[in-house]
Amino acid sequence: MRANFTDAAGLGKGPVSMEPYRSAAYFEMERDKVFARTWLIMGRTEDVANVGDFIVKEVEICGASILITRAAGNEIRAFHNVCSHRGNQVVWEEKGSRKTMFRCPYHNWTYGNDGRLLAISDEKMFFGVDKSKCGLEPIQCDVWDGWIFINLNSDNKVGLHAYLGEMGIFLSDIPYPNAGRSIKIQAYLKCNWKFLIDAFSESYHIPVLHSKTIGPSFSGLNDPAGHLQNAEFFGPHHSISLFGNPDYAPTEAQLVERLAYKGMASESVLAANQSDETEALRAHKSVNPAKSATWSMDINEIFPNFHLDVAGGGFWTHEIWPIAPDYSRYEMRFFVPKPESVRSAFHQEHYIARLADVVLEDLANVERTQKGVASRAKNFMILQDNEVLIRRMMDTLDKFVVSDTLEKALEGCA
Numbered sequence: 001m002r003a004n005f006t007d008a009a010g011l012g013k014g015p016v017s018m019e020p021y022r023s024a025a026y027f028e029m030e031r032d033k034v035f036a037r038t039w040l041i042m043g044r045t046e047d048v049a050n051v052g053d054f055i056v057k058e059v060e061i062c063g064a065s066i067l068i069t070r071a072a073g074n075e076i077r078a079f080h081n082v083c084s085h086r087g088n089q090v091v092w093e094e095k096g097s098r099k100t101m102f103r104c105p106y107h108n109w110t111y112g113n114d115g116r117l118l119a120i121s122d123e124k125m126f127f128g129v130d131k132s133k134c135g136l137e138p139i140q141c142d143v144w145d146g147w148i149f150i151n152l153n154s155d156n157k158v159g160l161h162a163y164l165g166e167m168g169i170f171l172s173d174i175p176y177p178n179a180g181r182s183i184k185i186q187a188y189l190k191c192n193w194k195f196l197i198d199a200f201s202e203s204y205h206i207p208v209l210h211s212k213t214i215g216p217s218f219s220g221l222n223d224p225a226g227h228l229q230n231a232e233f234f235g236p237h238h239s240i241s242l243f244g245n246p247d248y249a250p251t252e253a254q255l256v257e258r259l260a261y262k263g264m265a266s267e268s269v270l271a272a273n274q275s276d277e278t279e280a281l282r283a284h285k286s287v288n289p290a291k292s293a294t295w296s297m298d299i300n301e302i303f304p305n306f307h308l309d310v311a312g313g314g315f316w317t318h319e320i321w322p323i324a325p326d327y328s329r330y331e332m333r334f335f336v337p338k339p340e341s342v343r344s345a346f347h348q349e350h351y352i353a354r355l356a357d358v359v360l361e362d363l364a365n366v367e368r369t370q371k372g373v374a375s376r377a378k379n380f381m382i383l384q385d386n387e388v389l390i391r392r393m394m395d396t397l398d399k400f401v402v403s404d405t406l407e408k409a410l411e412g413c414a
């Protein structure tokens, strides 16, 4: 008898409305009650490893461009990427390093990486500007376990660690391999952001949609549907563990895969590393928390839009950024070692190509789902136990969009 995770999550078992996937009004509520006031992922501390390093991230649903810097004193800070002069975006690059200042490309107002306005070009022609009051607008920013988050609500009173709650404790101190080296894939999709969240939140589809890629390693003779191995629920966040086929081996015809993994000790075909490099990762209490012998990976979903996926051979992330009710930006990062040999370079190319193939299978699907749901031929989804995260996400969102404050929303999810 399989564990009933839907019961364990305290959820009902009835059909779930599809209206939030196509409703402009619901999208507005998601903007105001979710994205404008929850903590949002920006990246890793390694992305701004040295003083002067910066990254710029867009939060389209809130119309915000965010500048993350590492200022003198090693402090990581976040600002609206908006000039005090006439509102132009100050930094146009996605990332880089500026030892001293940011210069707005419009009229050369310059800012320190601590946000201070340093200089105004042709200042004498202005009418007594107090530079100390015209710095970049700061945004709440904090770091958890090497992950940088921001909160766009300047009145926010819930700290990052309180927001993550038990989920933050559950996942703390995971020794992420190659956290400083990643490859990013980005795509714009004509679908509601939740279809992308859903695409990476269950394993029911894997033997079917991914039958030609990872299907055979995520299902097996004794578990053709690839059932969940475990599920954990923490406030609005949650984590599931997926089935892995211990008997999986590439067929005779899969020559490239056989060559890529020949002579390499790894935990699965989704391994970026040799298994001795990921021993500490696999030993962590919250990686494969049930310590199942038939395990492939964990999906850790940090509400609302961040997936931190951990497999035996490494980790990767998905970020899903809403733009419009039917338009979204998807960002995936693979964290990979620096190849030290031709063999490891080849293996890595195969690993990335394999994962990219799988993700393309998912991405090619979501716009079709959007079309189907937008047609209004159906009004409800029928979800099974493997899809518990989808049901729980919709339940959580429903609670958030009717809550006046983040505190109340979190209380509702306790």
Ligand code: FES
Pocket: 083, 084, 085, 086, 087, 088, 104, 105, 106, 107, 108, 109
């Ligand atoms: S808008 Fe930035 S210097 Fe004018």
Ligand SMILES: [Fe+2]
Pocket: 199, 200, 205, 206, 209, 210, 358, 362
């Ligand atoms: Fe998939």
